[in-house]
Amino acid sequence: MMEDRNISKMDVEFYLLNREYDKLNSDELAIVNEHVESEQEFNEMKAVVMGAGNLFKEEKELAPNPAIKVALLKEFDKQQPAGAYWLNGIFTSLFPKEKKLFQKPGMQLIGLAASVLLIVTIAFNGKTDMNNSKLAQNKGVKSEEETVEEHSKLDRDEANEEKNLEKNDFQPTVELIEKDIEVATLNEVEIEEKPESVENKGTTADFMYDAQSIESVEADLSIAADLDYRRNDNNLHASEESFKKGVLKDQRKGCYIR
Amino acid sequence: MQLVKKSYTAETDENLMREVIKGNNLAFSEIYDRWSKPMLNYFYKMLWQDREKAEDFMQEIFTKIIHKPQLYNPSRAFKTWVYSVANNMCKNEYRRAEVRKGTSNSLHDNIIVHDSSAPDKEHDKNIFNDRLKEELELLSENHKKTFILRFKHDLSIKDIAEILETSEGTVKSRIFYTLKKLGKNLKEFSPVAKTIMVGMCLIELVQCII
Numbered sequence: 001m002m003e004d005r006n007i008s009k010m011d012v013e014f015y016l017l018n019r020e021y022d023k024l025n026s027d028e029l030a031i032v033n034e035h036v037e038s039e040q041e042f043n044e045m046k047a048v049v050m051g052a053g054n055l056f057k058e059e060k061e062l063a064p065n066p067a068i069k070v071a072l073l074k075e076f077d078k079q080q081p082a083g084a085y086w087l088n089g090i091f092t093s094l095f096p097k098e099k100k101l102f103q104k105p106g107m108q109l110i111g112l113a114a115s116v117l118l119i120v121t122i123a124f125n126g127k128t129d130m131n132n133s134k135l136a137q138n139k140g141v142k143s144e145e146e147t148v149e150e151h152s153k154l155d156r157d158e159a160n161e162e163k164n165l166e167k168n169d170f171q172p173t174v175e176l177i178e179k180d181i182e183v184a185t186l187n188e189v190e191i192e193e194k195p196e197s198v199e200n201k202g203t204t205a206d207f208m209y210d211a212q213s214i215e216s217v218e219a220d221l222s223i224a225a226d227l228d229y230r231r232n233d234n235n236l237h238a239s240e241e242s243f244k245k246g247v248l249k250d251q252r253k254g255c256y257i258r
Numbered sequence: 259m260q261l262v263k264k265s266y267t268a269e270t271d272e273n274l275m276r277e278v279i280k281g282n283n284l285a286f287s288e289i290y291d292r293w294s295k296p297m298l299n300y301f302y303k304m305l306w307q308d309r310e311k312a313e314d315f316m317q318e319i320f321t322k323i324i325h326k327p328q329l330y331n332p333s334r335a336f337k338t339w340v341y342s343v344a345n346n347m348c349k350n351e352y353r354r355a356e357v358r359k360g361t362s363n364s365l366h367d368n369i370i371v372h373d374s375s376a377p378d379k380e381h382d383k384n385i386f387n388d389r390l391k392e393e394l395e396l397l398s399e400n401h402k403k404t405f406i407l408r409f410k411h412d413l414s415i416k417d418i419a420e421i422l423e424t425s426e427g428t429v430k431s432r433i434f435y436t437l438k439k440l441g442k443n444l445k446e447f448s449p450v451a452k453t454i455m456v457g458m459c460l461i462e463l464v465q466c467i468i
Contacts, residue, residue, distance in 0.1 A: 012434060035434060044441030048390070049409075051447065052440075055387045056410040062302055062309060064294045068317050072290060073283060076324045080281035092280060 012036065016049045165245050271336035279327045290320060293340055296411065300341070303406050304348045306395075315347055341413070341421040345403060352399055386447045393443050397436060404432040 012035045015028060021042045024032060036042045094106030101107055266274055266288040277285030297319055301312035322329070322343065330339055394402055403422060407413045408429075415433075419426045 011430065013437075016437070040445075041438070041441065044445045045437045046441075047386075047447050048437050048440040048444060051383075051386050051390055051444070052405070052409040054383070055390055058387075061295060062298050062312070064298050064316060065313060068313065068320075069287075069290055069294070072317065072320050072324065073287065075321060076283050076286050079324050080283065 012045075013049065016042070016046045017053075021046075165242075272332050275323075275327065275330050275336055276332050278323065279330075279332075286324070289323070289336075294320070297340065297344060300344055300406070300411065301348070303394075303410065304344075304399075304403060305351060311351075315344070315351070319343055319347065335417070337413075338417045338420045341407065341411070341417075342423070345421055348399075348403070386444065389444055389447070390440065393440050397439070401432050401436045401439075404429055405436045408433055
């Protein structure tokens with residue numbers, strides 16, 4: 001009770017409630033004597049304070065008639081139209097006055113709904129507007145048909161490549177052979193022509209020419225031998241290369257099959 | 259039930275009044291449950307212990323809350339506000355009573371009849387209580403209000419000052435004056451007086467024996 005009433009130690013009431021006059025120390029006595037004339041007066045006041053406390057504690061408190069509450073609640077309902085409270089409650093809870101605009105739950109819900117609407121619009125309606133020239137289009141993305149076409153093109157290209165490779169494998173050797181044959185025939189022709197000249201002229205100069213021609217023939221022959229060697233060598237290389245390419249093709253095909 | 263209806267028992271009076279202003283009848287019901295009894299007993303004490311009058315006044319104060327809840331400022335303590343409204347109602351009633359007193363002499367006598375209802379004279383305590391009640395009725399309205407708010411309703415000096423719209427010094431002085439006056443009028447119940455009386459009785463007894 002003392003705490004409820006916030007009784008200060010500077011109040012006489014505190015000493016009246018908690019102390020006997022003869023047990024007061026000098027400081028307490030000084031405070032009490034400022035207001036109380038004698039010990040008798042102190043005791044009389046003490047009796048009243050203690051008695052009043054007991055009186056009000058023991059006193060039977062009156063209980064209100066329950067009919068009053070019923071009547072008041074009816075009055076309250078009349079004052080507040082039905083449902084108004086809940087509408088008010090919803091509004092006030094969504095848009096409380098004490099909060100800032102962006103902190104109001106209502107505003108946050110509106111923001112959330114707007115963002116969801118925007119996402120839905122972009123995600124679902126975006127596809128139908130692919131042909132809309134006003135919108136930016138992602139051309140990097142290809143359809144399934146396009147990718148299938150691309151694959152078939154690649155296959156065709158590969159087939160062509162194979163064909164070309166097959167052709168290229170044999171072409172150089174044929175050319176080389178033809179060239180070699182040409183060179184060889186030319187040399188042969190030269191060789192054939194020269195004896196004719198020796199026979200016709202029969203001079204030292206012709207002899208010398210013949211000697212030179214023999215040397216040239218020999219040189220030609222060695223060249224021809226070299227060419228033969230190279231040709232054979234080239235053929236060998238070409239066959240090796242064609243073999244390797246064939247293996248690679250098989251490997252590629254194998255990959256596609258997988 | 260708890261899931262459907264919000265419980266307001268843990269809410270402060272101030273928060274409940276905020277809800278009442280919004281039109282929440284559950285909050286009003288809670289406020290009524292908390293304050294109807296103290297208000298009824300305050301009016302009963304202040305209005306000459308007339309139960310019927312006290313109930314009327316109690317109903318009137320809650321009707322005011324229903325019709326004009328905006329009169330309450332939630333930044334202020336509800337306790338002091340409701341007592342100050344009750345105090346003003348009592349003041350008005352005292353004025354009306356003064357007017358009636360001029361026309362009828364028997365008004366107060368009829369009302370104070372409850373004061374002396376069946377006192378149990380067997381015990382000192384009961385005698386003291388009855389005497390105290392009587393003495394309280396004889397006090398001025400301001401002193402009586404201050405005393406009741408202090409000792410019956412356990413309000414602080416500050417709250418009483420706010421309710422009665424006066425200074426804390428005035429409240430302290432009123433309490434001290436009331437205690438002094440009541441102490442003087444009820445001095446036969448003080449411990450010293452009792453011992454003196456017991457001593458005198460003993461002396462008389464000894465004298466009789468001798």
